[in-house]
Amino acid sequence: MGNNNELSLMDKVISLSKQRGFVFQSSEIYGGLKSAYDYGPLGVELKRNLMNEWWRSMVHEREDVTGIDASIIMHSKVWQASGHLAGFSDPLVDCLISKERFRADKAPRPQPGDELPITCTDKGQAKDYQAAILKRFNIELRRKGKILEGLKAIDDNSFGFFDKDSDSAKETFSYSGYVSPTFGSPFLSDERQFNLMFRSQIGPVDVLGEITSYVEKNQEKDGKEIRKGIEDIVKKSAVYLRPETAQAMFVQFLNCQQSMSMKIPFGIAQMGKSFRNEVTVEHFIFRSCEFEQMEMEYFVEPGTQKDWLEYWRDKRMEWWQSFANNPDKFRYRSHEKDELAHYADACYDIEYEYPWGFDELEGVASRTDYDLKKHAEHSGAKLSFFDQQKQDPETGKNGWRYTPFVIEPAAGATRGLLVYLLDAYHEETVPDAEGNESSRVVMKLHPRLAPMKAAVLPLVKKEGLPEIAREIVSDFFKAGINTRYDEQHSIGKRYRRHDEAGTPYCITVDGQTKEDGTVTIRDRDTMHQERISKDQALQVVRNRLMES
RNA sequence: GCGAAAGUAGCUCAGCUGGUAGAGCAUAACGUUGCCAACGUUAGGGUCGUCGGUUCGAAUCCGAUCUUUCGCUCCA
Numbered sequence: 001m002g003n004n005n006e007l008s009l010m011d012k013v014i015s016l017s018k019q020r021g022f023v024f025q026s027s028e029i030y031g032g033l034k035s036a037y038d039y040g041p042l043g044v045e046l047k048r049n050l051m052n053e054w055w056r057s058m059v060h061e062r063e064d065v066t067g068i069d070a071s072i073i074m075h076s077k078v079w080q081a082s083g084h085l086a087g088f089s090d091p092l093v094d095c096l097i098s099k100e101r102f103r104a105d106k107a108p109r110p111q112p113g114d115e116l117p118i119t120c121t122d123k124g125q126a127k128d129y130q131a132a133i134l135k136r137f138n139i140e141l142r143r144k145g146k147i148l149e150g151l152k153a154i155d156d157n158s159f160g161f162f163d164k165d166s167d168s169a170k171e172t173f174s175y176s177g178y179v180s181p182t183f184g185s186p187f188l189s190d191e192r193q194f195n196l197m198f199r200s201q202i203g204p205v206d207v208l209g210e211i212t213s214y215v216e217k218n219q220e221k222d223g224k225e226i227r228k229g230i231e232d233i234v235k236k237s238a239v240y241l242r243p244e245t246a247q248a249m250f251v252q253f254l255n256c257q258q259s260m261s262m263k264i265p266f267g268i269a270q271m272g273k274s275f276r277n278e279v280t281v282e283h284f285i286f287r288s289c290e291f292e293q294m295e296m297e298y299f300v301e302p303g304t305q306k307d308w309l310e311y312w313r314d315k316r317m318e319w320w321q322s323f324a325n326n327p328d329k330f331r332y333r334s335h336e337k338d339e340l341a342h343y344a345d346a347c348y349d350i351e352y353e354y355p356w357g358f359d360e361l362e363g364v365a366s367r368t369d370y371d372l373k374k375h376a377e378h379s380g381a382k383l384s385f386f387d388q389q390k391q392d393p394e395t396g397k398n399g400w401r402y403t404p405f406v407i408e409p410a411a412g413a414t415r416g417l418l419v420y421l422l423d424a425y426h427e428e429t430v431p432d433a434e435g436n437e438s439s440r441v442v443m444k445l446h447p448r449l450a451p452m453k454a455a456v457l458p459l460v461k462k463e464g465l466p467e468i469a470r471e472i473v474s475d476f477f478k479a480g481i482n483t484r485y486d487e488q489h490s491i492g493k494r495y496r497r498h499d500e501a502g503t504p505y506c507i508t509v510d511g512q513t514k515e516d517g518t519v520t521i522r523d524r525d526t527m528h529q530e531r532i533s534k535d536q537a538l539q540v541v542r543n544r545l546m547e548s
Numbered sequence: 549g550c551g552a553a554a555g556u557a558g559c560u561c562a563g564c565u566g567g568u569a570g571a572g573c574a575u576a577a578c579g580u581u582g583c584c585a586a587c588g589u590u591a592g593g594g595u596c597g598u599c600g601g602u603u604c605g606a607a608u609c610c611g612a613u614c615u616u617u618c619g620c621u622c623c624a
Contacts (some may be wrong), residue, residue, distance in 0.1 A: 010617095011617090015559070015560080016559095018558085018559080019558075019559055019574085025615080025616085028615095030597040030598095031597060031613095031614050031615060032597090032614080032616075033597065033614095033615085034614085034615070034616095082624090083624070084624070094624090194622090196624080226609095243624085244624090245589095276623090278622090278623070280549085280621080280622060280623070282617090282618095284617095287623085341624055342624075343624085356618095385602085400610045430584075432584070432585075432588075433583085433584065433585095438584085438585070439585090440584085440585075450587095459582060459583070460581090460582060485557050488575095489585090489586095490581085490582075490583090490584090490585080490586060491583050491584070492583070492585060492586080493580070493584085493585050493586090494584090494585095495583080495584050495585085496584070497585085499584095508583070510582085510583075511582090520583075522583085522584085527584070529583075529584095
């Protein structure tokens with residue numbers, strides 16, 4: 001049962017994470033907090049190294065990408081424009097076919113006997129929806145241009161699928177008496193109160209006081225009215241923690257573009273925490289309410305988005321694989337038409353084969369011009385780009401003003417950390433002091449990701465060896481290389497401990513060091529030792545880190 | 549959100565049908581050894597997830613609650 005082994009890999013990684021100090025549960029001494037994790041002494045280093053590598057490859061090594069670090073709390077209008085904040089008191093409904101989300105109380109209500117045509121934006125979309133409905137509900141609607149026909153409302157609670165000119169329904173479905181406003185689709189999810197974002201309040205005034213006096217004064221009103229009144233009070237000071245880092249790049253599009261004189265195509269990158277009240281949290285740090293993202297919005301000329309999507313998909317895939325022991329465990333998967341978000345025209349997920357199967361690690365989405373247009377509309381700002389070199393395709397005149405399309409590689413930093421912990425975990429059989437078989441656990445983290453780059457170990461803690469070792473450590477400290485001095489326990493034990501921590505190089509000071517100034521450097525993965533001059537130790541480690 | 553299982557030392561776990569907790573590893577000190585999980589001696593560490601109930605007496609039985617894992621559901 002491969003599955004059993006896979007599950008225990010997860011257990012082993014979780015256990016090692018705690019024992020060695022990669023990941024702890026949040027607030028553990030108080031019983032733990034649901035889905036919140038703390039990154040321990042090694043975890044914080046690993047996470048930072050991973051994120052710094054991302055930043056290096058996305059921002060520092062590119063002329064066409066610039067970075068920002070926006071505040072986690074943003075104006076609530078940002079979330080209105082983006083569609084995240086559709087209204088936290090209004091029941092929302094999703095169209096199962098078009099993914100459109102709307103307010104149930106604003107939806108059109110057909111009369112019994114009315115035809116229920118599904119009106120698409122074009123013929124291609126009609127074909128896609130026709131196929132999606134067939135797949136999901138097993139009925140084939142008749143397509144007439146961009147309209148899908150065959151559905152009729154029976155009463156307020158049900159509708160049916162009718163053959164042409166037939167009065168008896170072939171299939172009946174229950175529904176809530178309304179259809180989606182844009183497409184007219186009756187295939188809808190249940191009504192839900194949506195509050196995926198973490199709401200908080202800005203300003204020191206206690207809103208509860210205002211609410212209390214409002215309720216006292218309005219006791220005769222019914223529940224719905226009171227809720228509305230409370231909402232109005234809350235809304236005045238409500239702010240939301242960002243559910244994704246992306247929106248800041250759209251909101252600061254102009255500032256970034258102008259201050260850095262960026263020309264299309266260019267990107268804005270950001271790393272940081274995001275917060276979502278997830279319905280389900282699962283798989284250790286894979287899905288949690290507080291998580292860390294590494295996102296970049298790459299703005300391109302309309303029409304070129306497909307090429308750029310593929311470019312970034314490949315670029316990002318290459319990056320993930322470059323740090324992995326098992327590059328084969330990564331793959332990408334194109335989103336089906338019916339799983340695309342409403343704003344996207346294409347999307348690839350970069351997936352990793354976790355112990356529970358392939359699952360998302362990064363999404364590379366073609367977000368069209370949806371976000372910039374929405375923010376332009378809501379804010380009144382002119383979120384467009386003027387290219388003097390290009391001709392306007394409509395007028396043929398020189399100079400073209402357009403709203404850029406966006407390609408978004410959005411990676412989960414905390415997911416990446418999990419991926420590399422899983423990828424690094426190895427159990428090996430190696431000979432012990434007597435030449436017998438013994439096992440070792442080694443975290444084969446990429447040297448540039450490893451929390452500690454080197455450990456300096458005196459063979460014994462006397463005869464002047466600790467002093468020499470400490471001199472070497474201090475050279476490493478000055479060079480900014482995270483290094484640890486370690487004299488506890490036998491040398492073999494120290495090697496094994498650093499294997500588990502993923503430290504790539506162990507430098508050992510022994511008796512010979514005093515005679516000829518040489519030390520040994522041990523490679524974590526091969527366990528091979530080489531004798532080098534102690535004065536060169538720093539340079540050797542540096543070179544190996546650069547080459548890795 | 550629903551269903552199932554679990555929670556005992558830092559970790560992995562034992563503790564049968566109720567009689568106030570143990571092992572291995574880990575940690576600390578000393579001695580000996582000195583290149584791949586050494587040995588000896590000693591020490592520290594647990595109000596058995598939390599709260600409540602039954603009982604002379606609860607890790608053990610009952611209830612609630614929190615957390616974790618798995619499966620379904622959900623996931624802009």
